[in-house]
Amino acid sequence: MKNPIELMNPEVVAIKQQEIFKFNALAKSNPGVINMTVGEPNFPTPDHIKLAAIKAIEENDTRYTVPEGDHELLRAAAKYLHDKYDLNYDPTTEMITTLGVTEGVFSTLNAVLSAGDEILIPAPCYTIYGPDSGFDRATPVYLDTSKSEFKVTPEQLNEILSTHPKIKAFLFNYPTNPTGVSYTRPELEKLADVLRKYDIFVISDEIYSELTYKFKHYSLAKLLPDQTILLNGLSKSHSMTGWRIGIACGPKAIIAEINKIHELATTAVSTISQAAATEAYKNGFDDTKPMLDEYRKRRDILLSGLEKLDFYCPIPDGAFYLFAKIPEGLNQDDVAMAKDLLNTEGLAILPGSFFGEGGAGHLRLSYAASMDSINGAIEKLGDYVKEHKNA
Numbered sequence: 001m002k003n004p005i006e007l008m009n010p011e012v013v014a015i016k017q018q019e020i021f022k023f024n025a026l027a028k029s030n031p032g033v034i035n036m037t038v039g040e041p042n043f044p045t046p047d048h049i050k051l052a053a054i055k056a057i058e059e060n061d062t063r064y065t066v067p068e069g070d071h072e073l074l075r076a077a078a079k080y081l082h083d084k085y086d087l088n089y090d091p092t093t094e095m096i097t098t099l100g101v102t103e104g105v106f107s108t109l110n111a112v113l114s115a116g117d118e119i120l121i122p123a124p125c126y127t128i129y130g131p132d133s134g135f136d137r138a139t140p141v142y143l144d145t146s147k148s149e150f151k152v153t154p155e156q157l158n159e160i161l162s163t164h165p166k167i168k169a170f171l172f173n174y175p176t177n178p179t180g181v182s183y184t185r186p187e188l189e190k191l192a193d194v195l196r197k198y199d200i201f202v203i204s205d206e207i208y209s210e211l212t213y214k215f216k217h218y219s220l221a222k223l224l225p226d227q228t229i230l231l232n233g234l235s236k237s238h239s240m241t242g243w244r245i246g247i248a249c250g251p252k253a254i255i256a257e258i259n260k261i262h263e264l265a266t267t268a269v270s271t272i273s274q275a276a277a278t279e280a281y282k283n284g285f286d287d288t289k290p291m292l293d294e295y296r297k298r299r300d301i302l303l304s305g306l307e308k309l310d311f312y313c314p315i316p317d318g319a320f321y322l323f324a325k326i327p328e329g330l331n332q333d334d335v336a337m338a339k340d341l342l343n344t345e346g347l348a349i350l351p352g353s354f355f356g357e358g359g360a361g362h363l364r365l366s367y368a369a370s371m372d373s374i375n376g377a378i379e380k381l382g383d384y385v386k387e388h389k390n391a
């Protein structure tokens, strides 16, 4: 049998996920290492959500369930999306639950793409996007955002869409992993004006929507309801990465197609996780607030520490990442520097080039880490810079 990796477009096989795992594993296996690689909240899931899961177990809610997800959960999620983002989805036909946004991306791309299609992906980007596209034998076309402060501009978007007729979908993510940039409503309106002119799907991964620091998140789905598949979930907002809860929303016909793939791949999301998610969507409207306040403090300290060392970061409006440009006078090879930091300073951070085009010469630091780790990281980076600048 053919290895599925061999079936993929060779360009796409350059998957960096394994390399990220290697960094993580090295950091974890050495307790002395400060680990700033991890893209998940370091807070416990709120108690009321955990109790709902315990109740589901006690009540034997432990059997197969409908693939689209429990209808009470979907109704609660629809109300939550309405109250938070003024979105209006019919929970019976326009929404399904997925195993996190990860499966949401996979099933959506399977539903939307065919062999030979192209998919437009702003880069640097979340590492699964390219390989996921490759599974459908589609080709990612990367839009390098590094020359525009890591934001897609309407001009770039129009130029690329007008010259690539094979593009079937635009896979967008904001607040953005790995750069932390986000988009204001006027910026999104300009992008939507371009996207509306093309017969393409917009897949909008808004998993970090509740982690914004300066302006309230505005959903692209609000501007392009007929074209957009919105992917969101509870991993980042409610510190629920291990529960695997995602939501895919969009026009009825495409959601039905995504649900078919989702059913083939998963049967359904765990009933226990769904019970927890129902509670989160019903009674966890403000759960993110204390975590967000803490992330903001960490971000400000890390940002100021990095700036003092001459690292430049694009404005981090959301998520929990800083994407720092390596200062002049240091070797610009981000992979070599990240390896060196790990081996000599005991500091694990990820090279920007792991996130694809436009990422070289940068380092990604996750501040979903304790304040001690953040202060320790600044100190270690300071030592490194002192020793290596203009060496």
Ligand code: PLP
Pocket (backbone or CB within 6 Å): 039, 099, 100, 101, 102, 103, 126, 173, 176, 177, 205, 207, 233, 234, 235, 241, 245, 246
């Ligand atoms: N989308 C982006 C942009 C991410 O950064 C991540 C995780 O880091 C995910 C999706 C995964 O989300 P989930 O836990 O819902 O699968």
